[in-house]
Amino acid sequence: MPDATNSVVIENLVKRFGSFVAVDRLNLAVRKGEVFGFLGPNGAGKSTTIRMLCGLLKPTSGRAAVAGFDVARDPESVRQNIGYMSQKFSLYNDLKVIENLRLFAGLYSVPAKQLEERIAWALEMANLKGQENLMTRTLPGGWKQRLALGCAVLHRPPIIFLDEPTSGVDPISRRRFWELIQQMATQGVTVFVTTHYMEEAEYCNRLALIFRGKIVALGTPSELKHNSMRGELLLVECEPLGRTLEALQSAPGVIDAAVFGNALHLSVEDAANSAPIVNSFLRERGLTPGKIEKIRPTLEDVFVSLTSESAAEARTQ
């Protein structure tokens, strides 16, 4: 099934573990050369999906094609075309940096002629030049992640799958890692990356928000922010937060309320109308609100709004 525009095509993909549905009828197409983000809380089905796409888990039903090859029927062809970085660091700690690179070069059958050049390139990219003989065990977290990425792309695969590549890594290393990902994308590599860091999602060309095995929203970061929220968003500053939140749950016109930092985000039908209503509602209850203003939603707002909707739907069913 050669596809000129899509690197990954997923149709009605389902994965069940016993009675637990980890991935529930997923449909998705990832375009060539895009950085595609898979965003969701732990246990939403991100890793399960990525493992199916890498041929590591067999789908219960539905199908998925990576680089044009069916993941269930032809996992070996899929593996020739992908680089994969699993969630848990899984290189060999008792091997040196260079030995890990040589190992994966061998596993990917990098031709002997190109071996040194590829390894040099990977070291350069991962910013590990001169550290070849360090024992992998001794590397800081961020270096390990870059080495893992280097090992996964030694054979220059057209598609790379990164499962929470930056979890447990300091913010500066995280930023550097994302620069690497962007760099690869500009070279035409398709990057499929999962994360639960909202701010990282902004780096992606397109995003899928996944919750309880289902995609609840799909689009570019700005599309999601503009189109996926029901209504508008009000920022409310009022102390104490806990009592305010409790009170506002039952305020007229309020769809949802959530704590963000030291303020509340209220999702309402119409921000201009609701602001004075909320103000007087709070004052009637002996609270003195500070700032009440309309704000542009962040991805986190979108996510909270969509997941609470989805959870509410699940409850009513």
Added chain:
Amino acid sequence: MSLTRLIAVARKEVLHIVRDARSLGIVIVMPVTLMLLFGYGVNLDLKGLPIYVYDQEGSQQSQDLLKHFQSSEYFHVAHEVDNYPALTCALDDGSAKMAIVIPWNFSQQLGAGGQVQVQALVDATDDNTANVLMGYAQAVVQGYGSQIQLDWLRRRGIAISTAPVSVETRTWYNENLESSAFIIPGVLALVMSVIGAFLTSLTIAREWERGSMEQLISTPVTAMEIMLGKLAPYFVIGMFDVAVCAFLAIEWFHVPFRGSFATLSLSSALFMIVVLALGFLISVLAKNQFAASQIALLITFLPAFLLSGFLFAIEQMPPVLQWITRILPARYYVSVLKKVFLKGTPTAMLSADLVPLAIFAIVLTLVATRSFHKRLE
């Protein structure tokens, strides 16, 4: 099958072994330790067993009988005592394995031509030793008895030099009847069980435990390449250890080696494949290093130790156990080892052992290959 990928896996496995003090210790120290332990520590020879004597008479004749005991290499007359409680005490505390009591009327009865009974009290805690002791004691006393008869006949002018019928024995294969020659060749089977099954049982389980398996199987490397690449270094190590053990057996313990090194190598290679495949299979199924190592010891080392004929003769086991030994690869290898070392049996005559070994090697390799899938479930 790609040689590049296989070599990549094998090279990494060698690095793991070299950098892990524990595996390195097992590879180098364990074979030598086991050889020394069994070479020196386990001795089934019964020689110089301590006996106590209570000679109630103290006559010329009774002392003659005692000399017979003293001159036998199987006995060591530790003490002569003059009362029963001292004998009982010696048997109780283990300082004597047997006590001989010569009655007060020993010479008198002999002179009268009657039958004399000498009492032997035997510590039969270890029934095997007790049986052997009784046999030896019987032989010593009979030897003394027949000498008296001969003297008696000679004094009456009937000249007979020895007893009319006697057994002339020649011991073959293990001429000096040394148990070390019987035990040491079998130690090779123990060493290989540990190297093959115990060490390899850890390799796959370790990858699952550390999470590196997920990365490994996401690459194009095939299940077969992973298996062969992982096992190849252990095969080399196993064969090296066989060489070390054979060298120690021949040069240090002077166990005769009468067969061919080709036969030794062939049978060792077959047995090595068997234990490697078993270890791999255990590792795949257990997915956990601790469980894998326990299972490996339980199903390879223990049977090799107890049921292979290494120490205990299979022919003397109950029929059910004898039947069970047929499904133990170690049994066939131990049998080959003993024949190759002591008898020098030609390879062609070893087919009863080599064919089953080969069948085990093929079947277990196939099963091990099938058992391992590049999937996470």
